[in-house]
Amino acid sequence: MCYVWCTAAIGATAVYPIDLVKTRMQNQRLTSSVYEVMYRNSFDCFRKVIKHEGFFGLYRGLIPQVVGVAPEKAIKLTASNDCVFLISTIVPRLFLSKH
Numbered sequence: 001m002c003y004v005w006c007t008a009a010i011g012a013t014a015v016y017p018i019d020l021v022k023t024r025m026q027n028q029r030l031t032s033s034v035y036e037v038m039y040r041n042s043f044d045c046f047r048k049v050i051k052h053e054g055f056f057g058l059y060r061g062l063i064p065q066v067v068g069v070a071p072e073k074a075i076k077l078t079a080s081n082d083c084v085f086l087i088s089t090i091v092p093r094l095f096l097s098k099h
Contacts, residue, residue: 022042
């Protein structure tokens, strides 16, 4: 079970900066004075996060994400493995049994 959690944590860590940029792009508001958006595009958002918050700003909020993702991935992988096991043991018996 530990390998499932580690796999989920690595996956979440790898894609988190992209998810952070996507979320900030979706949540940005127009500034009231000039009606400008804070980020022009994804690359601008990425650059501004690093400039103003540093490299680790891209990973702000990662721990709750990993804590939430790990159980979900563990359930999916365990269910998938169990289904594969059941199918590989039951299906051959159904078709190869002698009548």
